[in-house]
Amino acid sequence: MQVDPLVIDVKGMHYTPLNRMIREAVASGVRDIVLNNVLGQRFIGNGLRGNVKITINGVPGGDLGMFMSGPECEIFGDAEHAPGNTMDNGYLFIHGSAGDAVAHSMRGGKVFVKGNIGYRGGIHMKEYDGKYPILAVGGTTHAFLGEYMAGGLILVLGIGQEPAVRDRGIGSGIHGGEIVIRGDINEKLLGVGAKKVEFTEEDLERLTPVIEEFCERFGIDPAPFLDTNYSRIIPASSRPFAGKYTWE
Amino acid sequence: MCGIIGVIDRTMSRMDGSSIKRALSLMDERGSGEGAGYVAYGIYPDYPDCYAIHVFFDNLLEPKSTVDRILQTWGRIAHQEEIPTYDQPGLKKEHIPWRYFFKPYTDLMVGTTSPADDTVKHIVMAINSTVEGALVFSSGINLGVFKAAGWPEDVANFYRIEDYKGYIWLAHNRYPTNTPGWWGGAHPFNLLDWAVVHNGEITSYGTNRRYVESNGYKCTMSTDTEVVAYLFDLLGRRHGLPSEIVVGALAPPFWDEIDEMPQKQEEFMRVLRLTYGPALMNGPFAIVVATKDGIVGFTDRIKLRPLVVGEKGPLLYISSEEAAIRVMDPDIESIYMPRAGEPVVGRVMV
Numbered sequence: 001m002q003v004d005p006l007v008i009d010v011k012g013m014h015y016t017p018l019n020r021m022i023r024e025a026v027a028s029g030v031r032d033i034v035l036n037n038v039l040g041q042r043f044i045g046n047g048l049r050g051n052v053k054i055t056i057n058g059v060p061g062g063d064l065g066m067f068m069s070g071p072e073c074e075i076f077g078d079a080e081h082a083p084g085n086t087m088d089n090g091y092l093f094i095h096g097s098a099g100d101a102v103a104h105s106m107r108g109g110k111v112f113v114k115g116n117i118g119y120r121g122g123i124h125m126k127e128y129d130g131k132y133p134i135l136a137v138g139g140t141t142h143a144f145l146g147e148y149m150a151g152g153l154i155l156v157l158g159i160g161q162e163p164a165v166r167d168r169g170i171g172s173g174i175h176g177g178e179i180v181i182r183g184d185i186n187e188k189l190l191g192v193g194a195k196k197v198e199f200t201e202e203d204l205e206r207l208t209p210v211i212e213e214f215c216e217r218f219g220i221d222p223a224p225f226l227d228t229n230y231s232r233i234i235p236a237s238s239r240p241f242a243g244k245y246t247w248e
Numbered sequence: 249m250c251g252i253i254g255v256i257d258r259t260m261s262r263m264d265g266s267s268i269k270r271a272l273s274l275m276d277e278r279g280s281g282e283g284a285g286y287v288a289y290g291i292y293p294d295y296p297d298c299y300a301i302h303v304f305f306d307n308l309l310e311p312k313s314t315v316d317r318i319l320q321t322w323g324r325i326a327h328q329e330e331i332p333t334y335d336q337p338g339l340k341k342e343h344i345p346w347r348y349f350f351k352p353y354t355d356l357m358v359g360t361t362s363p364a365d366d367t368v369k370h371i372v373m374a375i376n377s378t379v380e381g382a383l384v385f386s387s388g389i390n391l392g393v394f395k396a397a398g399w400p401e402d403v404a405n406f407y408r409i410e411d412y413k414g415y416i417w418l419a420h421n422r423y424p425t426n427t428p429g430w431w432g433g434a435h436p437f438n439l440l441d442w443a444v445v446h447n448g449e450i451t452s453y454g455t456n457r458r459y460v461e462s463n464g465y466k467c468t469m470s471t472d473t474e475v476v477a478y479l480f481d482l483l484g485r486r487h488g489l490p491s492e493i494v495v496g497a498l499a500p501p502f503w504d505e506i507d508e509m510p511q512k513q514e515e516f517m518r519v520l521r522l523t524y525g526p527a528l529m530n531g532p533f534a535i536v537v538a539t540k541d542g543i544v545g546f547t548d549r550i551k552l553r554p555l556v557v558g559e560k561g562p563l564l565y566i567s568s569e570e571a572a573i574r575v576m577d578p579d580i581e582s583i584y585m586p587r588a589g590e591p592v593v594g595r596v597m598v
Contacts, residue, residue, distance in 0.1 A: 040571030
């Protein structure tokens with residue numbers, strides 16, 4: 001049975017009543033919510049659990065989907081700082097660009113950004129057991145991508161960019177997970193504790209479903225991206241700062 | 249965390265303060281209700297050759313008579329009045345905002361090529377460091393700062409900033425961290441033609457303060473941002489550096505980046521960094537600075553604070569958040585994020 005979505009015009013609304021409305025709707029069984037005229041409302045979908053799709057038309061404020069576990073948010077617009085902050089599970093599909101600290105401390109689910117992201121994308125991302133967060137970016141990223149990264153995957157396709165990333169500090173302090181960037185990356189851009197390794201056929205096979213899902217989601221032909229022309233950046237060791245603060 | 253936004257109409261067409269009030273209020277969460285403020289350029293066209301001296305008085309007796317006497321010693325007061333304010337339930341009036349339109353005598357000071365500016369600077373430093381119960385918080389020509397301890401919308405309504413029309417506006421919503429929230433500590437900070445709004449902290453404040461104080465400035469407002477206004481006055485006005493070069497001195501590229509520049513540029517940056525080492529600002533910051541000729545926005549070199557730029561025709565916006573720009577201008581044509589340390593400049597087209 002097709003059920004009409006719950007449509008909310010959020011023009012001028014504060015995020016507190018908005019999030020309350022969303023939670024009540026999800027609790028009452030609503031599975032499809034459309035938010036129109038979104039502009040600057042922070043914390044949308046914070047801590048939200050359940051099986052629901054939220055369509056966001058506009059530019060949501062910072063920390064979109066923080067602590068969220070399960071829902072899918074599709075954003076037709078840009079996002080501000082830290083969408084997917086400490087997200088546990090679920091999806092953020094952002095059709096525009098996003099600000100700094102995207103997917104900050106994310107520990108599960110997927111954050112896909114069609115455009116560019118700011119500084120420190122994927123900072124402190126982590127994985128454990130079955131939790132495996134993925135941040136994928138269609139455009140470029142600024143400095144300190146994957147800073148202090150502890151797990152998961154960051155994928156940067158660099159569409160329309162040459163090179164895909166030209167900012168410094170990639171994987172600064174990385175001690176788990178991997179950063180995969182389209183094309184060759186100048187080693188000088190790697191941060192402390194990061195090293196570049198070959199992107200192999202096995203890596204491609206492993207990441208093909210992610211590349212295909214990203215492209216399908218945003219209507220991009222995946223074929224040009226299904227080769228091994230990527231740089232793979234991983235931790236040089238599991239303790240990049242051993243000896244920096246303590247001596248053995 | 250603080251919220252900042254600035255806008256310039258490069259054709260000098262003037263806009264009232266109602267839309268920047270909405271933009272700053274959208275970022276209420278970036279502040280704590282302990283400081284907000286606005287500055288606008290072009291608001292006093294009836295006094296084109298007078299310095300508009302805005303003062304917070306604790307009362308209108310001793311401090312004001314002392315300030316009157318200092319001003320009358322150094323120049324002529326063309327007009328003075330209390331700045332109109334309107335009681336707000338959420339804002340306690342701690343000071344009486346007053347304004348003088350002041351013409352300094354230019355023959356009382358030697359050793360300067362801009363005696364009027366240097367006389368006013370001297371007066372501001374003298375009042376702020378010696379007159380109990382008086383604080384000059386705005387001292388430029390045809391511009392004015394309006395600030396208080398309160399939320400953005402309360403401060404805007406307290407001064408009714410929609411009654412002022414300017415071609416440049418900067419606004420700031422404060423979340424005080426290291427120093428107390430008070431009226432004088434609210435942004436924008438202003439000296440002469442320079443106004444500054446700042447999100448972050450200047451961890452090199454001690455070094456920068458010693459540097460500006462050794463050049464005749466006095467830091468009296470118990471907060472780090474004040475030093476940025478004085479650095480811009482020293483480097484920009486007194487040393488005559490263009491704003492891009494001032495930013496290059498305050499937030500220079502890293503040495504390894506300088507090493508890779510073409511030789512001429514490398515030599516220039518090396519000299520700039522060595523000459524202005526004590527002016528280098530460390531710590532997290534996003535800053536917008538205005539003068540009558542334009543605005544410049546920049547962040548620290550590793551981008552520890554947000555900054556977004558929007559453009560539409562002659563309008564240039566610089567803000568902590570994209571949504572704040574879109575509140576002011578729903579039809580904004582382009583939005584982008586400048587790189588760390590990269591100056592974003594909007595100049596008036598004369």
